[in-house]
Amino acid sequence: xxxxxxxxxxxxxxxxxxxxxxxxxxxxxxxxxxxxxxxxxxxxxxxxxxxxxxxxxxxxxxxxxxxxxxxxxxxxxxxxxxxxxxxxxxxxxxxxxxxxxxxxxxxxxxxxxxxxxxxxxxxxxxxxxxxxxxxxxxxxxxxxxxxxxxxxxxxxxxxxxxxxxxxxxxxxxxxxxxxxxxxxxxxxxxxxxxxxxxxxxxxxxxxxxxxxxxxxxxxxxxxxxxxxxxxxxxxxxxxxxxxxxxxxxxxxxxxxxxxxxxxxxxxxxxxxxxxxxxxxxxxxxxxxxxxxxxxxxxxxxxxxxxxxxxxxxxxxxxxxxxxxxxxxxxxxxxxxxxxxxxxxxxxxxxxxxxxxxxxxxxxxxxxxxxxxxxxxxxxxxxxxxxxxxxxxxxxxxxxxxxxxxxxxxxxxxxxxxxxxxxxxxxxxxxxxxxxxxxxxxxxxxxxxxxxxxx
Amino acid sequence: xxxxxxxxxxxxxxxxxxxxxxxxxxxxxxxxxxxxxxxxxxxxxxxxxxxxxxxxxxxxxxxxxxxxxxxxxxxxxxxxxxxxxxxxxxxxxxxxxxxxxxxxxxxxxxxxxxxxxxxxxxxxxxxxxxxxxxxxxxxxxxxxxxxxxxxxxxxxxxxxxxxxxxxxxxxxxxxxxxxxxxxxxxxxxxxxxxxxxxxxxxxxxxxxxxxxxxxxxxxxxxxxxxxxxxxxxxxxxxxxxxxxxxxxxxxxxxxxxxxxxxxxxxxxxxxxxxxxxxxxxxxxxxxxxxxxxxxxxxxxxxxxxxxxxxxxxxxxxxxxxxxxxxxxxxxxxxxxxxxxxxxxxxxxxxxxxxxxxxxxxxxxxxxxxxxxxxxxxxxxxxxxxxxxxxxxxxxxxxxxxxxxxxxxxxxxxxxxxxxxxxxxxxxxxxxxxxxxxxxxxxxxxxxxxxxxxx
Numbered sequence: 001x002x003x004x005x006x007x008x009x010x011x012x013x014x015x016x017x018x019x020x021x022x023x024x025x026x027x028x029x030x031x032x033x034x035x036x037x038x039x040x041x042x043x044x045x046x047x048x049x050x051x052x053x054x055x056x057x058x059x060x061x062x063x064x065x066x067x068x069x070x071x072x073x074x075x076x077x078x079x080x081x082x083x084x085x086x087x088x089x090x091x092x093x094x095x096x097x098x099x100x101x102x103x104x105x106x107x108x109x110x111x112x113x114x115x116x117x118x119x120x121x122x123x124x125x126x127x128x129x130x131x132x133x134x135x136x137x138x139x140x141x142x143x144x145x146x147x148x149x150x151x152x153x154x155x156x157x158x159x160x161x162x163x164x165x166x167x168x169x170x171x172x173x174x175x176x177x178x179x180x181x182x183x184x185x186x187x188x189x190x191x192x193x194x195x196x197x198x199x200x201x202x203x204x205x206x207x208x209x210x211x212x213x214x215x216x217x218x219x220x221x222x223x224x225x226x227x228x229x230x231x232x233x234x235x236x237x238x239x240x241x242x243x244x245x246x247x248x249x250x251x252x253x254x255x256x257x258x259x260x261x262x263x264x265x266x267x268x269x270x271x272x273x274x275x276x277x278x279x280x281x282x283x284x285x286x287x288x289x290x291x292x293x294x295x296x297x298x299x300x301x302x303x304x305x306x307x308x309x310x311x312x313x314x315x316x317x318x319x320x321x322x323x324x325x326x327x328x329x330x331x332x333x334x335x336x337x338x339x340x341x342x343x344x345x346x347x348x349x350x351x352x353x354x355x356x357x358x359x360x361x362x363x364x365x366x367x368x369x370x371x372x373x374x375x376x377x378x379x380x381x382x383x384x385x386x387x388x389x390x391x392x393x394x395x396x397x398x399x400x401x402x403x404x405x406x407x408x409x410x411x412x413x414x415x416x417x418x419x420x421x422x423x424x425x426x427x428x429x430x431x432x433x434x435x436x437x438x439x440x441x442x443x444x445x446x447x448x449x450x451x452x453x454x
Numbered sequence: 455x456x457x458x459x460x461x462x463x464x465x466x467x468x469x470x471x472x473x474x475x476x477x478x479x480x481x482x483x484x485x486x487x488x489x490x491x492x493x494x495x496x497x498x499x500x501x502x503x504x505x506x507x508x509x510x511x512x513x514x515x516x517x518x519x520x521x522x523x524x525x526x527x528x529x530x531x532x533x534x535x536x537x538x539x540x541x542x543x544x545x546x547x548x549x550x551x552x553x554x555x556x557x558x559x560x561x562x563x564x565x566x567x568x569x570x571x572x573x574x575x576x577x578x579x580x581x582x583x584x585x586x587x588x589x590x591x592x593x594x595x596x597x598x599x600x601x602x603x604x605x606x607x608x609x610x611x612x613x614x615x616x617x618x619x620x621x622x623x624x625x626x627x628x629x630x631x632x633x634x635x636x637x638x639x640x641x642x643x644x645x646x647x648x649x650x651x652x653x654x655x656x657x658x659x660x661x662x663x664x665x666x667x668x669x670x671x672x673x674x675x676x677x678x679x680x681x682x683x684x685x686x687x688x689x690x691x692x693x694x695x696x697x698x699x700x701x702x703x704x705x706x707x708x709x710x711x712x713x714x715x716x717x718x719x720x721x722x723x724x725x726x727x728x729x730x731x732x733x734x735x736x737x738x739x740x741x742x743x744x745x746x747x748x749x750x751x752x753x754x755x756x757x758x759x760x761x762x763x764x765x766x767x768x769x770x771x772x773x774x775x776x777x778x779x780x781x782x783x784x785x786x787x788x789x790x791x792x793x794x795x796x797x798x799x800x801x802x803x804x805x806x807x808x809x810x811x812x813x814x815x816x817x818x819x820x821x822x823x824x825x826x827x828x829x830x831x832x833x834x835x836x837x838x839x840x841x842x843x844x845x846x847x848x849x850x851x852x853x854x855x856x857x858x859x860x861x862x863x864x865x866x867x868x869x870x871x872x873x874x875x876x877x878x879x880x881x882x883x884x885x886x887x888x889x890x891x892x893x894x895x896x897x898x899x900x901x902x903x904x905x906x907x908x
Contacts, residue, residue, distance in 0.1 A: 098870030
């Protein structure tokens with residue numbers, strides 16, 4: 001019976017007999033004995049293992065073990081005289097699973113994140129990427145737990161879609177044609193051109209109109225040729241949708257949601273967050289605590305514009321009512337003015353999507369963006385337009401053909417209700433949580449222009 | 455403050471003042487008062503609402519309310535004199551959100567599942583599809599809870615892949631080319647031809663070689679032109695992968711996993727399962743209890759062949775050592791011989807994938823399939839080949855180019871370990887759980903040949 005290393009640190013007692021299985025991170029040979037640092041991915045900290053010359057076949061074992069080797073170690077736990085860990089393992093028996101030749105790329109030294117991306121099949125064995133994967137998992141678990149506790153239903157909206165008008169963004173085509181000649185989509189698998197989804201929102205609205213409260217959590221796609229540290233061609237998105245909900249309820253849910261996730265990860269991954277705070281970004285913990293403990297600011301777009309106009313500085317992008325907020329504006333509001341997350345609502349209709357509910361002013365829509373210190377926009381949402389005639393007019397204003405979304409419009413014909421929802425880019429959340437600056441380092445296998453390796 | 459109807463049935467007390475929001479399923483006008491059945495998707499059962507002529511604007515309210523109308527009702531709970539429900543709601547105030555014209559397709563009558571597929575944007579408002587969505591959600595939650603409790607990390611393996619050799623099955627191409635001329639994939643988004651994944655296993659192995667125990671739960675794709683009740687072009691799959699695990703550990707985990715899911719859904723969706731048992735398939739409950747309470751049978755493929763050869767019947771597909779088991783064979787073993795799930799292991803290497811571990815016999819591989827009564831194969835898994843030389847030879851035997859999976863092979867060069875995993879088709883599980891015979895009725899928006907609607 002094997003014990004995970006995380007468990008040993010949590011509940012291991014001196015004299016307890018255990019077997020651990022993992023990979024050797026370092027070997028340090030001293031005159032009297034040898035230290036191994038062993039990691040099994042369950043925790044950031046390695047378990048220190050002591051090999052004494054009395055160990056069967058000591059010399060031979062030492063020769064075969066190096067950084068990267070996979071082993072099992074059985075023995076007794078002993079109190080650790082060193083600082084840091086409270087406990088270590090005195091080996092009585094070692095089993096070698098797989099050795100590791102000297103060309104193993106993860107020798108003990110600092111590697112750049114750029115280099116690690118070229119060995120994405122090995123990089124989760126490093127401290128930083130291992131911690132990212134554990135925090136990513138904790139974020140995902142927090143999301144499911146939050147919604148399930150509130151009675152929301154997880155709905156799997158389709159990845160392949162024939163709607164080319166779901167939202168902003170360039171689309172990938174999905175096809176089973178051989179493509180040796182010009183494509184005739186009438187002969188394609190779905191009988192028409194199909195795409196990868198950019199959002200599950202429209203279909204989530206369908207499910208909310210039957211089940212009241214639902215959420216999606218799945219992959220979405222953008223074929224934008226953006227080779228930046230902020231863009232992925234494939235990323236995961238969370239999109240709750242609530243029937244019988246207005247913009248205020250939407251803000252309440254989003255604020256409770258973010259607080260819950262940060263609290264959950266603070267409680268469940270303290271060691272990993274501490275690591276990020278020390279090694280990656282010294283504001284990781286204070287940012288998380290700020291989210292958990294602040295009451296989010298709430299202002300309208302018009303108020304935001306007024307505040308920006310009064311600001312004692314020049315912005316690169318000039319501010320006036322009607323323009324979209326730029327990153328510099330968002331950061332000024334959240335970081336400098338409010339010093340906490342702030343929700344901006346009721347944006348001009350001209351800069352927002354067709355499905356957002358038109359306000360009585362006829363000038364703004366019931367949209368909301370949550371701006372957070374350091375990261376900018378973390379959540380975007382809205383109350384949806386539930387009035388059939390207004391929705392059709394908004395689509396026409398934006399040059400869309402209402403017939404293309406006949407089923408979406410029918411939700412407004414048959415028992416329409418006020419409803420609202422929002423979207424959270426999952427990788428942005430993980431970046432926010434860990435302080436990692438490049439989005440490619442918070443997803444196991446990033447897909448970006450010219451790169452779909454592994 | 456709104457109360458969900460499920461909660462009212464669970465904890466509602468007479469004289470309690472509540473507000474519910476939902477859709478009218480039926481209206482029954484009697485001389486003295488009117489009954490509405492209201493549903494909000496939280497439970498199968500409708501809440502009965504009583505409207506008395508003393509209600510403000512009674513006549514007008516009655517005129518505007520019909521099947522499909524969205525309303526809020528406030529009032530006091532009263533004990534129900536009828537059978538079935540213990541409680542009903544006496545309306546004091548009604549708010550109309552959205553009316554519902556007479557052409558609403560979901561009038562009170564039986565609709566065929568074929569017809570309901572043509573209105574997938576409305577069908578979750580029916581008893582059966584609503585129950586499917588709740589059970590589907592409970593299955594998904596059970597899966598996450600099971601793995602998280604055991605310390606597994608949820609890893610998001612990529613949807614877009616440049617590997618065309620991940621497993622069996624026809625591939626969809628993903629492209630951002632305009633396709634008005636023959637495709638030159640060197641100019642495509644990823645600089646080479648890219649596909650939709652058929653399995654996250656190979657990438658899950660990468661993550662298991664760092665984090666020990668991981669699982670995927672995400673969409674996978676097949677471009678097979680199979681227009682049957684068992685095939686989808688897009689479906690969800692669960693794939694755990696465990697380092698330091700052999701075929702026996704794999705079987706143990708798979709058995710515990712299935713038992714956990716069925717137990718969880720039995721406990722969390724008793725009303726929905728009861729409904730499926732009464733209306734869809736009278737063996738739903740007994741099948742679920744059989745899974746939870748039986749110790750699964752375990753036999754080798756060779757033993758299975760012997761048992762089939764001894765069977766007192768003619769099979770359509772003749773049996774001899776070396777052939778793949780057909781559905782009729784699998785059902786005979788599980789339904790008639792064992793009368794419970796049975797795990798068949800160590801299949802001939804010629805009929806299984808390259809990554810399955812070669813047994814010492816050189817004839818079989820450490821594969822396993824779990825066969826269940828009524829459904830056939832529900833889980834397929836294996837111990838993976840961890841020996842670099844054997845793996846390369848197996849790839850070459852199957853006509854594959856090992857260089858294409860250089861990173862997968864490197865997992866066997868650097869600290870290789872015995873490891874194992876399995877795959878579960880999520881929609882097959884939901885079918886199994888609900889008794890639904892067509893796979894298109896257990897996913898919100900099915901994608902099949904010539905159909906990517908909604």
